[in-house]
Amino acid sequence: MSKGDPILDSLNAQQYEAVTAPELPLLIVAGAGSGKTRVITRRIAYLIRDCGYFPWQIFAATFTNKAAGEMKRRVCQLLPHVPEHDLNIATFHSLCARILRRDITVLGYPLSFTIADERDQLSAIKHVMRELGISDKEIKPSYAQDVINQCKIRMLEPSDVGQVVQSRYEEQLAAIYEAYTKYLHGSSALDFEDLILMTVKLFTEHPEVLERYQARYRHVMVDEFQDINESQFTLVRLLTAGHHRLTVVGDEDQTIYSWRGADIRHILDFDKYYPERLLVHLEQNYRSTGNILQAASCVISNNTERFNKRLFTDAPQGAPVLLVEAETERDEALAVAELIREIQMRLRLPASEIAVFYRTAALSRTYEEKLRELRLPYRVLGGVRFYDRAEVKDLLAYLQVAFNPHNTLSLLRIVNTPKRGLGDKTIEKLLRRARERDTSLFAVMEEASQGGIVSPSATTALRELVEHIHTWNKLASTLLPSELFERIRNDIDYDASLGDPNQMEVRSRIENLDELHRSIVAYEGETYEPSLQGYLENVSLYSPTDELRDGEEAVTLMTLHTAKGLEFRCVFIVGCNDGLLPHGRSVEEGRLEEERRLFYVGMTRAREILILTYCGHRVYYGEPRYDFPSPFLNELPAKGVLRVDASRTNWARLVHALGQSCFAAEGEEFELSKTKEEERENVRSTVRPAVSRKVPAELVEGRPGRTDLLGKRVRHPLIGEGIVVETGGTGKDRYYIVEADDGSRTKFMARFAKFEVCDS
DNA sequence: TCTGATTCTGCTTAT
């Protein structure tokens, strides 16, 4: 190890081994906070500097653009003479898009294909279902979407599926899949899964193309390998088939995308695919305090689908993990906001070092409200997405059409926006004609604009639109994307079509469009060779973490999923309630362990302060409902966790105390217990979150120990006191009929019932 | 063909 070497210095023994390992298939099992990014970036730099690789010969796949950007930046820091655009570090989807942009024509797609996001996908599915005469009562479009995506992940094409259908239902699904595929092809569009699938197809059906890429990509790296799905893994195996030069980094405890096809087996059984593989474990955690790591390890030790890893740290114990119980959701949010204020003030943590994580995006609202009330700056990652707003989608659709007029999906969106008298009837007629002649909607529109096919007024409108599209399509290759954007916006008078600009609503929409324009300009500024195609691709593959800019002074709110790969000095995980954090749907589908991993991912993002919160009841669907604490909270160790009741806590004093324990650092090594049994011993089994005393378990349907309320006297905020005179139904349909003292009867659904049993 | 109003239905998670 030479002194002053930025690539090989200041690595621990395991990290050094991983960075400099020989070029056999290498599996790096990297626990949370163990310097994974550091290792992978240095290995890339090491291969380039010391092993004779050109930067572009390394194919490095990540799962988010943010991670890719960060990795590129750090590699370039290590190798100042390497320009960023020489590196092939990107998400699987972008890397595949790049390959397809070169070579997709052999699969019968034009190079100018467009990328359909999941909303486009859903509307395409609805569209073909309508054509097939399948109502969305019979098959939910979102279900069909799920099935189609699952098929694509497993690389099953419509023809494969068509042969194995067993029921009328499956037959219909197969028919939708087939029609959808045709429809997409007709629009020259690829959905997200197609990006991977088509690349796999390209490689398997055209070995000469594969050989070219195998020769180019001499080494393949995969970050977050635990989240790889079958088609992605197939792609990796194809690319490395000849040489097996492959480095993968992952942590099976952080698999959180199995619903998207991620399969934990790929990492657990890596040696089955690559028997000669080398294995390096990174087990020292450099991120979190002892208490945080201890708590997280304790929780994750309850999982069975994992290697038996033991993470350790040299860091001091630090402050205890805080577990806050609140009465209602709003109390919970208020507690969080007040804690944030105190932490900023008393512990001098900058807002950018504080994050709030939740399981579902819908939860952010209450927290936003309270943060606003206390005037604490915040930002929400991936909330109502900017790119999902109607006006933004409209203009983007125009750009899509300018880029590729045969993109029917986008064309349908804009054909009558702004209104130009091309109603449903006309469009249906044109679509039918397009289907009959097996051409695109745009081709039929061109034809119809000559007259004789649709009504005279529609013909005029069509002619004008078609001419515009021709013009924009020509301009697309000469103007900058931002110039084309303004041109289109003017040509169609879009701003004026929104209505009176004095209205707040309209003004904010116009501002959004200005913002969109700025984002295009920004793209042009930071891109090597800006193009309309490149910009549209950026937008399609955009992810919530891309919004994260360093140094912005605001508390960050995001879902647990988007939190992966990030770290903050202070982390809140809110809504730690049963049904929400192990999410009910996930548990139903048998993914409890994945929910636990999600919780673990959240916990291990925290460096110094970790605060978990839950509440006694919250509002669902506008109705209040009792909520139980998350079962994961019972898996926390007794030591190093402080439980407090929000209604009786002086936050200022508590935070002050936290600060004391934070900075009372002792240098002694903190190692976690080695076995699951030892870890379990740390868990006091009698620990029950205090809220259970407030929630009468018998009132919640489906809970063990529920007693029948028939004949009991109850109190309800709406009707006052009354007697349960009748009960019936099962599961979530269970109801109680309560006769109030004035003789009136009211029916309550058990799952929403918010009454208390009266004594006596 | 367009509009506003009303009913209906459904909250994971995201490249």
Next chain:
DNA sequence: CAGAATCAGA
């Protein structure tokens, strides 16, 4: 509660 689908009426 909120977005989507549907419907009445101009």
